[in-house]
Amino acid sequence: xxxxxxNSLYWLSRYLERAENLARLVDVNRYDALxxxxxxxxxxxxxxxxxxxxxxxxxxxxxxxxxxxxLDVGWFITFSPNNPDSIRQSVxxxxxxxxMARDQISEEMWLELNSIHLxxxxxxxxxxxxxxxxxxxxxxxxxxxxxxxxxxxTILQDExxxxxxxxxxxxxxxxxxxxxxMLAFMGDPDRGKLASALRSCSGFSAFRDEFRSDFTSRNVMxxxxxxxxxxxSVRFCLRxxxxxxxxxxxxxxxxxxxxxxxxxxxxLAQLNFSSVDNVWAAGQHQYIDGLQKQFNDIGQNIFETYxxxxxxxxxVTRQEAWQLQWQQQQQQQQ
Amino acid sequence: MxxxxxxxxxxxxxTLHERFESLGATELDEKRRLVENGFLEQGITxxxxxxxxGTERIFPFxxxxxxIPDHEWQLIEKGLTQRILALxxxxxxxxxxxxxxxxxxxPEDVVVGAAHYRPEMVGxxxxxxxxxxxxxxxxxxxxxxxxLVLEDNGRCPSGVSYLLExxxxxxxxxxxxxxxxxxxxxxxxxxxxxxxxxxxCPRPGQTPVCALLTPGVYNSAYFEHTFLxxxxxxxxxxxxxxxxxxxxxxxxxxxxxxxxxxxxxRLDDDFLDPTVFREDSVLGVPGIIDAYxxxxxxxxxxxxxxxxxxxxxxxxxxxxxxxxxxxDPILENVPTYLAWREDDRKFILENLEKLVVKAANExxxxxxxxxxxSTSKEREEFAAKIRRNPRNFIxxxxxxxxxxxxxxxxxxxxxxxxxxxPFILYGKNIEIIPGGLTRVALRKGSLVxxxxxxxxxxxxxxxxx
Numbered sequence: 001x002x003x004x005x006x007n008s009l010y011w012l013s014r015y016l017e018r019a020e021n022l023a024r025l026v027d028v029n030r031y032d033a034l035x036x037x038x039x040x041x042x043x044x045x046x047x048x049x050x051x052x053x054x055x056x057x058x059x060x061x062x063x064x065x066x067x068x069x070x071l072d073v074g075w076f077i078t079f080s081p082n083n084p085d086s087i088r089q090s091v092x093x094x095x096x097x098x099x100m101a102r103d104q105i106s107e108e109m110w111l112e113l114n115s116i117h118l119x120x121x122x123x124x125x126x127x128x129x130x131x132x133x134x135x136x137x138x139x140x141x142x143x144x145x146x147x148x149x150x151x152x153x154t155i156l157q158d159e160x161x162x163x164x165x166x167x168x169x170x171x172x173x174x175x176x177x178x179x180x181x182m183l184a185f186m187g188d189p190d191r192g193k194l195a196s197a198l199r200s201c202s203g204f205s206a207f208r209d210e211f212r213s214d215f216t217s218r219n220v221m222x223x224x225x226x227x228x229x230x231x232x233s234v235r236f237c238l239r240x241x242x243x244x245x246x247x248x249x250x251x252x253x254x255x256x257x258x259x260x261x262x263x264x265x266x267x268l269a270q271l272n273f274s275s276v277d278n279v280w281a282a283g284q285h286q287y288i289d290g291l292q293k294q295f296n297d298i299g300q301n302i303f304e305t306y307x308x309x310x311x312x313x314x315x316v317t318r319q320e321a322w323q324l325q326w327q328q329q330q331q332q333q334q
Numbered sequence: 335m336x337x338x339x340x341x342x343x344x345x346x347x348x349t350l351h352e353r354f355e356s357l358g359a360t361e362l363d364e365k366r367r368l369v370e371n372g373f374l375e376q377g378i379t380x381x382x383x384x385x386x387x388g389t390e391r392i393f394p395f396x397x398x399x400x401x402i403p404d405h406e407w408q409l410i411e412k413g414l415t416q417r418i419l420a421l422x423x424x425x426x427x428x429x430x431x432x433x434x435x436x437x438x439x440x441p442e443d444v445v446v447g448a449a450h451y452r453p454e455m456v457g458x459x460x461x462x463x464x465x466x467x468x469x470x471x472x473x474x475x476x477x478x479x480x481x482l483v484l485e486d487n488g489r490c491p492s493g494v495s496y497l498l499e500x501x502x503x504x505x506x507x508x509x510x511x512x513x514x515x516x517x518x519x520x521x522x523x524x525x526x527x528x529x530x531x532x533x534x535c536p537r538p539g540q541t542p543v544c545a546l547l548t549p550g551v552y553n554s555a556y557f558e559h560t561f562l563x564x565x566x567x568x569x570x571x572x573x574x575x576x577x578x579x580x581x582x583x584x585x586x587x588x589x590x591x592x593x594x595x596x597x598x599x600r601l602d603d604d605f606l607d608p609t610v611f612r613e614d615s616v617l618g619v620p621g622i623i624d625a626y627x628x629x630x631x632x633x634x635x636x637x638x639x640x641x642x643x644x645x646x647x648x649x650x651x652x653x654x655x656x657x658x659x660x661x662d663p664i665l666e667n668v669p670t671y672l673a674w675r676e677d678d679r680k681f682i683l684e685n686l687e688k689l690v691v692k693a694a695n696e697x698x699x700x701x702x703x704x705x706x707x708s709t710s711k712e713r714e715e716f717a718a719k720i721r722r723n724p725r726n727f728i729x730x731x732x733x734x735x736x737x738x739x740x741x742x743x744x745x746x747x748x749x750x751x752x753x754x755x756p757f758i759l760y761g762k763n764i765e766i767i768p769g770g771l772t773r774v775a776l777r778k779g780s781l782v783x784x785x786x787x788x789x790x791x792x793x794x795x796x797x798x799x
Contacts, residue, residue: 003586004575099377099551102560103570107376114377159588248588306588 001104003307006163008101010302013151013167015094016113019087020144021175021200025051026077026087027137028200032192048073054182057083074133079126087140088120106154109147116143159248166244166302173237174295176201176224177288183217184284191215197224201232221284222276234291235271242268245302260301267294346403346797353511354398359745362397366741369395369503378499378557393496394790396740399504400752400772401515404799407768410473410481413665414756415764416655418469421488421642422760423658425465428641429455439657440650443674447725448647449695450489450640452603454610458627461534465636468527468598469758470494473665473770475736482668482733484753486651488643489635490600493771494757495558496791498523501769504793517795518768523757524565527598530761531566534632535595543592544568545585547576547599549617559600573601578621583631596632597622603637645694645728646672668733673724682720682729686713689729690781691720704781706732735781738792740774751775753783754794768796 029051052058055077064082065071078087095117098105119125119139129136151164179200183189189197194215198204201224210227211219227233242264243253251257256265279287357365373379373392402410427434428445435442445451470491472484501520505512528544535542548559550572563570569585576594577584584591599606605615607623625631641647649670652663671678671689682689686705693701703716720727737749756770772792773783783789 001588002569002571002575003588004572005569006588096551099556099560103564110377111375115375118374163588 001159001163005101005104006160007303007307008097009104009160010163010167012094012097012101012105013164014171015090015097016144016147017168017171018085018175019090019094020141021172022055022077022085022087022090023137023140023144024202025054025179025200026074027134027141028196030074030133032196050182050185051077053185054178055085056178057085060084075129078129079120088125091117091120101160104155104160106150108154109150112143112147112150116140162244162247163306166241166248169237169241169244170295170299170302172232173234173241174292176232176234176237177291177295180221180224181285181288181292183220184288189217194220203230203232206230218276218280221279225279226271226275235268238264238268238271241298248306258301258305260298260305263294263298263301267291267298344401346401349514350398350401350511353508354739354747362741362745365397365507369397369507372503372506373499376499378496393785394776395500395503396750396774396776396790396792397504397507398739398741398747399793399795400738400754401795401797402769404797406481407796409664410756411766413481413483413663414469414471414758414766416659416661416664417471417483417486417651418466418758418760418764420651420654420658421469421486422463422465424647424654425636425639425642426463427658429458429638434654434657437657439653440647443725444644444646444650445641448641448644449726450603450638450644452638452640454623454627455636455638459629460636461536461629461632464534464760465639466642467530467534467634467636467760469760470755470771471758473754473756474668474733477734477736479736481665481754483648483651483665484668485645485648486643487755488639489602491755491757492555492558492600493755493773494523495561497757497767497769497771497794498561500771500791500793515795516798518798520767520769523767524562526759526761526765526767527562528566528568530759530765531568531596531598531632531634533761534634536629536632537595540595542595543585544596544598545571545576545594547571547573547597547601547619549601549605553600555600562598568598571597573615573617573619576619576622578619578625581621581625581628581630583619583622583625594631596634598634603640606633606637640695645670645692646674646725649728668730671729673720673727673729678729679720679724682727683717685729686717688731690732691716691727691729694726694728702782704732732781735775738772738774740776740792742776742778748778750778751781751783752792769794 029048033047049058052061052073057077060083061071061073061076064076064080076083076086080086081089083089091113095113098110098113102110116139125136128139148168151161155161179197183193183197186193194217195204197220198207203224206227207220207223207230210223210230223230223233225234227236230236242261245261245264246253249257249261251261256262282290370392373395379392424434428451432442434440435445446453466488468491470487470493472487473481474484475481498520531544532542544566545568546559546563546566548556548570550556553559560570569575571585575586576597577586577591579591583594583597585594601617604612606618607620608615608618609620610623611618622631623637626633626637648667649672652667655661655663671682673679673682682691686703687708689703689705691703691705703712705713708716735751735753738752739747740750742748742750752772752774754770754772756766759765759767772794773785773789774792775781775783775788776790777788780788785791
């Protein structure tokens with residue numbers, strides 16, 4: 001498979017996973033904000049701040065807010081063109097990557113992705129969002145789940161599919177740790193906050209099955225980090241990532257043939273042999289931060305192993321090269 | 335409508351006419367929406383230039399198909415076959431013996447002065463001695479109903495994906511009518527194209543590794559590139575996906591480098607190789623021309639074919655047909671005045687308001703003066719340009735392109751000007767898919783059919799006998 005195409009498939013899937021997680025997060029947070037408004041306990045800033053923190057968009061938000069005072073956080077995370085990680089932008093990026101790998105994905109995948117992209121670009125999307133936000137977010141989540149189904153049901157489960165899965169699980173692991181970091185950020189979250197965190201990961205009922213509604217920080221942390229069988233726990237995601245990376249290279253699962261596999265294996269081993277006590281000993285935020293750094297390294301190493309050739313360090317900066325490329329691409333026409 | 339100059343219906347349009355007459359406004363709208371949504375959802379779009387981020391639009395589509403009866407098509411087929419043979423013989427000749435120049439039929443200046451003449455190709459033998467493997471020739475019909483050649487596109491002609499998608503759309507919108515008419519299918523084009531490419535493989539006894547080289551996602555024809563690559567089952571590559579090492583070209587894959595045999599390049603010569611042509615090209619592959627000249631990789635079309643579709647060279651094609659094939663041209667040219675001929679230049683400058691002036695190397699309807707609709711300021715500008723660089727300009731009388739019934743605003747059916755671009759493949763055999771891309775000038779009275787300037791397209795039906 002072409003390196004560039006592998007990279008596009010990987011990012012296609014990362015961006016959609018990102019959009020799905022964002023949609024859940026905002027929807028849950030928005031719902032909580034309703035309760036708070038009733039009791040008047042907290043102002044909206046305190047409510048939304050953890051969300052900005054979890055999506056790493058505080059800085060961009062503050063910059064955008066100086067230009068527009070009444071900037072709505074929900075809108076910002078969902079639609080803002082100034083936010084490179086908004087749902088709308090993530091889907092647009094996913095589609096751009098799909099365009100580059102169009103010959104590797106099925107007709108159905110392209111059709112669905114293209115129609116959700118067109119929907120998000122239309123005024124209809126914002127209208128629905130204003131009138132019935134829960135329907136809006138449900139649409140997005142439904143699309144992402146449908147797309148996941150199409151990935152499993154309509155293309156060959158070969159190398160490209162493994163890159164798609166690798167992208168999905170790395171992004172998902174990262175997003176779950178961000179929810180956990182949000183809890184760590186809040187210090188001592190109450191039952192409501194813990195339930196919200198679980199709902200942001202679609203893990204509310206799964207948690208109840210494992211922990212019988214014993215809502216404590218330790219249990220929620222333990223569940224979202226270490227659960228063996230919950231498909232959004234960090235450990236689960238890393239195990240899948242490890243499997244798909246090995247399927248790509250053909251290396252046996254207990255060995256490694258590149259840095260991305262080594263780092264993934266090592267992070268997985270760490271989770272396999274830790275418990276929530278280690279998290280508390282290290283400090284919640286520090287522990288989670290450590291994981292996130294490992295995820296970044298893994299992503300970088302996947303790129304270096306499969307996409308970049310060592311001989312290809314260019315003299316021009318990437319940005320310049322892209323601009324030039326864009327201009328020249330337009331000049332070919334007959 | 336659907337009639338000739340005497341107001342008599344063409345027989346082959348009778349059923350179509352009745353069908354469209356019977357459609358109510360709502361039904362027509364529905365069909366149109368069905369088709370347009372289909373295009374948009376599938377991303378069958380092109381990019382408009384001049385817009386900083388490249389807006390995507392669908393190519394406007396007209397529901398009324400153009401019908402070409404079998405006897406007309408046979409003539410077109412013969413004429414195009416003759417033409418592509420002559421053009422290829424010409425290209426071989428000018429890069430080798432140059433007999434046509436020695437014999438005084440085509441002036442040397444015309445050849446070496448063409449912007450797309452490539453001295454690097456002199457004395458180079460290309461695989462199977464074929465230069466133009468894929469050709470899109472633009473035809474028009476004049477007032478008497480005769481087909482004339484407007485231009486040959488022998489570099490990287492585009493549009494074939496629209497032809498194929500238009501057909502799909504029509505089949506969905508009017509299944510009954512389509513069946514009734516006994517239309518010849520076009521859907522084997524990708525297979526024919528793949529065979530044409532495989533025919534060039536330099537490694538015998540090997541399943542050829544073919545790839546389509548695209549300028550990238552921001553190119554207006556990117557949809558077409560992915561479309562064709564997908565249908566042929568070959569890789570679509572950008573310049574940065576390829577690497578030339580010691581005279582061979584490889585694709586960079588996740589499993590390492592894979593040698594490539596044949597490249598269907600949708601990139602102009604200029605951009606192919608920064609070490610040979612434009613130094614600033616970031617789309618090309620350094621070293622690819624070296625590999626090509628050594629015969630280790632084949633390119634379709636060959637390098638240097640642009641001489642043949644230069645608008646000045648065009649004027650000589652009928653002579654070429656006589657010279658190389660000893661035949662009379664089956665399809666005529668539009669009468670053409672060449673500004674570098676003194677008499678012609680004088681005539682052009684005196685008659686600017688009656689002529690269409692074209693730059694020799696532009697495409698897509700750019701660099702053109704439409705005499706009758708031009709302002710005196712535009713004419714002055716063009717006159718100055720022509721005097722400055724006569725080699726670069728030709729002029730033709732305004733041919734009254736045939737008009738074809740087209741659904742216009744307010745759902746009125748009116749006549750609009752059309753042309754036809756059939757696609758010719760030259761591999762082991764010469765294959766022309768029955769049909770072509772019919773482009774239509776949607777603006778009333780307009781003669782410009784280019785999609786970038788308000789043109790649309792129609793499905794084109796060639797009928798079984």
